[in-house]
Amino acid sequence: MSIRWPRVLTPTHLSQIIRSQKNPLTALRIFNEAKEKYPSYRHNGPVYATMIDILGNSGRMSEMKDVIDQMREDSCECKDSVFVRVIKTFASAGMVNDAVKMFKSIPKFNCVHWTESFNTLLEIMVKDSNLESAHRLFVKHSCGWGVKSRVQSLNLLMDALCQCKQSDLALNIFQEMDFQGCYPNRDSYRILMKGLCQDGRLNEAIHLLYSMFWRISHKGSGGDIVIYRTLLYALCDNGKVEEAVEILGKILRKGLKAPKRCCHQLDLSQCSNGEDIEATKRLINEALIRGGIPSMASYSAMAVDLYDEGRIDEAEKVLDNMRHKGFWPSLSIYEAKVAALSREGRVSEAVKVIEEDMKEGNCVPTIRLYNTVLKGLCDAGSSVLAVGYLKKMAKQVGCVANKETYGILVDGLCRDGKFLEASRVLEEMLIKSYWPCAKTYSILISGLCSMGRQYEAVMWLEEMVSQGMLPDLSIWNSLVVSACCKMSNTDVRYELFTRLSVHSSS
Template sequence: MRGLCDAGRLDDAVHLLYSMLRRISQKGCDADVVVYRTLFYAICAVGRVALAEHLLAKVLLKGLRYPRRRRAFRPPELQGRSLEDMKRIIDDALVSGGVRSLASYKAMVEELYAEGRVGHADKLFDEMIQRRFRPPVSMFEAKIAALCKEGRVEDGARVVEVEMMERDCVPTVRAYNLVMDGLCKEGKATRAVGYLDGMDRQVGCVASKESFEVLVDGLCSEGRFLEATRILERMLRRRYWPQSAIFENVIRGLCSSGRSYEAVLWLEEMISQGKVPQVDVWTSLVSMVCLVDDLVKSSLFWDVLEHEPTYC
């Protein structure tokens, strides 16, 4: 359906929809709501609003399984609305106008979060909960991802710490990773480390390789290179092998802060895993060694001057 709409073949897409009407009458709209909305959006975008109204009414009537509800059915009106208003009406009608199901709510809400329409997604999310549907973990993850993408990391953290707990939904590794990544991008890597500790305390939630890499990158970007090495050590104890870029960031950072001994140790660890450092990593190490060598020579020179006898 999406491919036909993107190609502008709306008439073929309409024929495809007609072939799906029997499925709708048997199962309701269900998770296919996101398929139908694609077509309705495309038809409205080209100005064929009357056709969109007709097809939307047909889909909704097929999804109404009980005669009493059919008699009370009133098709939604799209004429005279802005495109954004038409989209909102279509979304609401597809989820609430037919036979309501967890699958249709889940599909629509996750799609809206992915599109960045957080306010509308939240409205349908709350409506779903009021109708006593229990939201799956994936819906919370979609919400966290959307909030973090908008820069609302604190709201995303609240979803993990409060909303999921209130719904007896155990936070997943992906949920934690999304919040940690958002915090690191805002320069709050130290706080993000606390979520790693929280995962260690939570039964059945084991930090992933991505969890550690996000934290190491975040700490390095803030210049906290020694803290980054401690996270890297925890990562290796879990037998997660970092990418070359992770090692290189740490080594460059240690070189820039004059930690030559630690930098060489992590270089050895990197090479022992069969990874070849980039040229600029070697350059950082050589520059640091040369700087130390110059400082040593300079120190010896002044020592000689201080102890050199003076002649009158």
């Protein structure tokens, strides 16, 4: 396919040209031809990033590596975000070793800082439970000048250790932070407090709370209440209700800087009997909310934390109290609520959040929020209903369906056996220049064959091949079986076996 080259080529123009190509190999050919046609032209970082993304999204790892090598040889300035995407691409393809090699080679590129790449790779290793490799990576690279901050990486390591029930080691890391030249942030305290409480190390957790009073909470931030709640809940669960009430008083005075009049108004006597632990916890929640100076931060932190833990009813009470005080829920609260309802299979209530609650609160849903609802609908077998939200999203300013949106809908429709509807959504997806993976094509083609829709299946096969993807054996088997079941369709059969011959010869 020939293109119309401009009189003067800029990297921005070339990015637009290659992004509009359906076949990633065609885009790569145009990318390489640019230097030949324009001797004075030179690729910059953004156009390299565009080409790398195109090849990575289409699974062309070999070609992507070649472009990365070319970027290194050109020594053009590139951003850390390019390597973040490459590392994630390698990891999602099961090529973790290549992701590690990519990170280690970053100093050879014209990239000033690579903190985010470092944290991305560390997080991947932690999720794969490869703690030894993560530790070696941290020790070797965390002190380099390319890594600007180590707090996030140390938090990742602490979180991994806490999940492995090794909060004692996480505590050692926490205590070494000062010697590492960095200081614990609120996430550091949150992660460690949760780990210590889960392991029953309540004495260490209490000491952690006291250190937090003078380091983090000296201004009485409302966002700290989730950390306080973790300790207080753990004390209650371990039968130490009286100690929890005593510490709650210190939290109100020293942590939340509650005015004396608020402390006097709180009746904590009902907490002391310890007969109903859940009721005591609810009273603690109320005390933390009412005891401090009401703020958006405190309400938001408490509500999001409760939704994340699946304590939906308690979170709803926080929202009621919040509205009563004149605060309206933030976007983060709605996102946490929708996610919690979707996990519980309460999809109709999640839909109501977007349809009614957010409208009442003058809050505009984001694409991330819509995707959560759509996934919930598809998981509940309501993929056709989910498709209807595409039109609603199109009418909403600033909310554009992305690749994840279409992927959720196509996969959901295919799971529900709605292959013709999936074809229509996939057509819209391609119009928006979002390219699905080979697996999506395979599922759709096989599904259409099972319905006896060989013509549509062959059309999608053509589209798949035009994008440089090689159909696997299951697709050809589905097409052969479908064609054999409908032998009267001579045209389809002839076209199918022609393509089979071409495929086998290649």
